Amino acid sequence: xxxxxxxxxxxxxxxxxxxxxxxxxxxxxxxxxxxxxxxxxxxxxxxxxxxxxxxxxxxxxxxxxxxxxxxxxxxxxxxxxxxxxxxxxxxxxxxxxxxxxxxxxxxxxxxxxxxxxxxxxxxxxxxxxxxxxxxxxxxxxxxxxxxxxxxxxxxxxxxxxxxxxxxxxxxxxxxxxxxxxxxxxxxxxxxxxxxxxxxxxxxxxxxxxxxxxxxxxxxxxxxxxxxxxxxxxxxxxxxxxxxxxxxxxxxxxxxxxxxxxxxxxxxxxxxxxxxxxxxxxxxxxxxxxxxxxxxxxxxxxxxxxxxxxxxxxxxxxxxxx
Amino acid sequence: xxxxxxxxxxxxxxxxxxxxxxxxxxxxxxxxxxxxxxxxxxxxxxxxxxxxxxxxxxxxxxxxxxxxxxxxxxxxxxxxxxxxxxxxxxxxxxxxxxxxxxxxxxxxxxxxxxxxxxxxxxxxxxxxxxxxxxxxxxxxxxxxxxxxxxxxxxxxxxxxxxxxxxxxxxxxxxxxxxxxxxxxxxxxxxxxxxxxxxxxxxxxxxxxxxxxxxxxxxxxxxxxxxxxxxxxxxxxxxxxxxxxxxxxxxxxxxxxxxxxxxxxxxxxxxxxxxxxxxxxxxxxxxxxxxxxxxxxxxxxxxxxxxxxxxxxxxxxxxxxx
Numbered sequence: 315x316x317x318x319x320x321x322x323x324x325x326x327x328x329x330x331x332x333x334x335x336x337x338x339x340x341x342x343x344x345x346x347x348x349x350x351x352x353x354x355x356x357x358x359x360x361x362x363x364x365x366x367x368x369x370x371x372x373x374x375x376x377x378x379x380x381x382x383x384x385x386x387x388x389x390x391x392x393x394x395x396x397x398x399x400x401x402x403x404x405x406x407x408x409x410x411x412x413x414x415x416x417x418x419x420x421x422x423x424x425x426x427x428x429x430x431x432x433x434x435x436x437x438x439x440x441x442x443x444x445x446x447x448x449x450x451x452x453x454x455x456x457x458x459x460x461x462x463x464x465x466x467x468x469x470x471x472x473x474x475x476x477x478x479x480x481x482x483x484x485x486x487x488x489x490x491x492x493x494x495x496x497x498x499x500x501x502x503x504x505x506x507x508x509x510x511x512x513x514x515x516x517x518x519x520x521x522x523x524x525x526x527x528x529x530x531x532x533x534x535x536x537x538x539x540x541x542x543x544x545x546x547x548x549x550x551x552x553x554x555x556x557x558x559x560x561x562x563x564x565x566x567x568x569x570x571x572x573x574x575x576x577x578x579x580x581x582x583x584x585x586x587x588x589x590x591x592x593x594x595x596x597x598x599x600x601x602x603x604x605x606x607x608x609x610x611x612x613x614x615x616x617x618x619x620x621x622x623x624x625x626x627x628x629x630x631x632x633x634x635x
Numbered sequence: 636x637x638x639x640x641x642x643x644x645x646x647x648x649x650x651x652x653x654x655x656x657x658x659x660x661x662x663x664x665x666x667x668x669x670x671x672x673x674x675x676x677x678x679x680x681x682x683x684x685x686x687x688x689x690x691x692x693x694x695x696x697x698x699x700x701x702x703x704x705x706x707x708x709x710x711x712x713x714x715x716x717x718x719x720x721x722x723x724x725x726x727x728x729x730x731x732x733x734x735x736x737x738x739x740x741x742x743x744x745x746x747x748x749x750x751x752x753x754x755x756x757x758x759x760x761x762x763x764x765x766x767x768x769x770x771x772x773x774x775x776x777x778x779x780x781x782x783x784x785x786x787x788x789x790x791x792x793x794x795x796x797x798x799x800x801x802x803x804x805x806x807x808x809x810x811x812x813x814x815x816x817x818x819x820x821x822x823x824x825x826x827x828x829x830x831x832x833x834x835x836x837x838x839x840x841x842x843x844x845x846x847x848x849x850x851x852x853x854x855x856x857x858x859x860x861x862x863x864x865x866x867x868x869x870x871x872x873x874x875x876x877x878x879x880x881x882x883x884x885x886x887x888x889x890x891x892x893x894x895x896x897x898x899x900x901x902x903x904x905x906x907x908x909x910x911x912x913x914x915x916x917x918x919x920x921x922x923x924x925x926x927x928x929x930x931x932x933x934x935x936x937x938x939x940x941x942x943x944x945x946x947x948x949x950x951x952x953x954x955x956x
Contacts, residue, residue: 373889479800483825490815497808504804512887512912516852519888523847526840535837566833567840568694591833
């Protein structure tokens with residue numbers, strides 16, 4: 315199914331009286347920033363917008379919230395003009411709001427994730443875009459809305475977070491061109507980056523420190539492995555979510571090809587994540603334990619105590635090198 | 636003194652038979668990348684170039700070395716056509732090579748650091764440029780050299796490292812425009828970023844972990860303080876240079892306004908670094924101890940044991956909030 319044009323989608327949106335936007339759960343910078351930018355643009359043209367959430371807006375993205383985010387499923391009542399899924403190519407990406415999504419008389423989807431099957435009345439899916447924010451930038455242009463400071467800040471947030479600050483391979487010429495255009499609004503790039511990145515919960519630093527104390531180098535330094543237990547979380551007051559990104563520290567060590575991170579789960583289970591840097595295929599080993607994923611990023615769950623899981627990994631991981 | 640034009644400087648360089656390039660000591664991504672890009676461009680036009688170093692090229696920049704870097708002061712003998720200081724606005728930035736610099740019949744300086752007094756025969760100093768790499772990009776354009784993959788990779792390294800991956804306030808529209816132009820060469824942005832950033836010495840992770848174990852939060856979490864001793868370096872096999880950047884982890888904690896990092900020095904001295912996030916002036920406190928710097932980044936040296944220095948900071952730093 316071919317995409318509708320952004321021109322057409324812009325026309326449909328501008329004819330609406332009210333539009334409810336649906337970012338995916340655990341909205342990241344791209345989901346939240348894209349929603350905020352599009353909502354601000356539509357509001358400037360007199361279209362009433364709200365961004366419907368089902369969980370908290372992350373602490374480091376709260377600067378985006380100018381009052382358009384809502385947690386009230388009934389904000390627009392039993393029916394409204396348009397429901398638009400943003401950065402969410404499947405309704406399953408907002409499970410607790412799916413029913414509300416269907417209250418929209420017209421459904422729209424704008425995303426950059428490859429999707430099996432466009433599900434909305436109007437769809438624009440571009441897996442070549444580094445971020446949904448890039449598509450929203452183009453859409454806002456088609457709608458004839460000037461990108462002001464607030465819109466630019468939201469779009470920059472969307473783009474910079476999804477392309478790893480212009481380091482990931484999804485970064486293209488277009489990504490830089492859009493970033494250049496956003497600077498015209500005069501938004502503060504350094505203040506925005508500070509808000510996003512200089513906002514680490516202290517619990518994250520504490521649990522990262524505890525986890526890195528467990529780090530061991532295997533196979534002559536080609537494998538870095540570390541783990542976290544529930545006791546370690548309790549000691550530091552951290553949550554499991556504060557360990558997100560830890561595996562990238564392990565993988566970022568010079569000479570390391572494979573990073574392995576083990577998390578103590580419920581009922582004697584251990585969740586294992588693996589990442590490789592440039593050549594090792596970690597997917598097969600994870601598959602052999604009932605898991606899977608990609609060549610460079612996979613995972614599995616082991617039903618054994620942490621000590622045994624660590625021993626098993628020490629024995630098996632060097633085999634993927 | 637006004638800048639010479641890049642056109643003029645390009646003409647002078649292209650008339651030379653041999654050119655020796657001088658990055659500053661401890662060459663960072665901008666110094667090393669700018670030198671490599673300019674040397675490659677000149678070599679492509681038949682000008683023999685070498686980049687003269689006085690210390691090792693950093694491990695995460697060694698991918699830049701295609702054979703043009705040299706540590707041989709006599710590589711071009713007692714006299715050569717042009718000596719060019721790159722990313723170095725003062726000859727004091729390459730002290731052990733100053734004598735060699737003066738062997739060049741013509742001196743050129745290209746830099747983006749504010750300088751008191753241009754010292755070369757031809758100078759181009761632009762403090763508005765996010766990186767010297769931006770100026771080199773323009774210079775290469777003036778010389779009519781096509782930016783190939785290798786040149787683009789070197790310039791991207793120069794630019795991305797000096798603007799904090801497009802997060803610092805020196806990042807401008809021009810920075811993004813140049814990055815966009817560099818992608819035309821087809822160089823791999825993700826491989827380059829991997830080489831620069833996924834190459835952390837394991838000793839750095841180990842010493843950072845040890846230092847973060849010492850972290851204490853003061854003034855209700857508005858101050859984060861940590862320290863490193865020589866014993867900690869010995870235990871982990873790390874060097875003091877591996878603690879560079881540690882203070883940014885402290886400053887990056889949510890709620891922290893001032894980060895304080897103490898390093899044990901020689902003869903009972905303690906070197907103190909301070910950074911503030913958005914409002915505190917750390918310069919005055921450092922000045923009161925014989926140091927100084929900027930409002931948001933200052934330092935001083937205390938002549939007392941580490942324990943006393945920590946006590947003093949606990950007492951005095953909350954006063955800057």
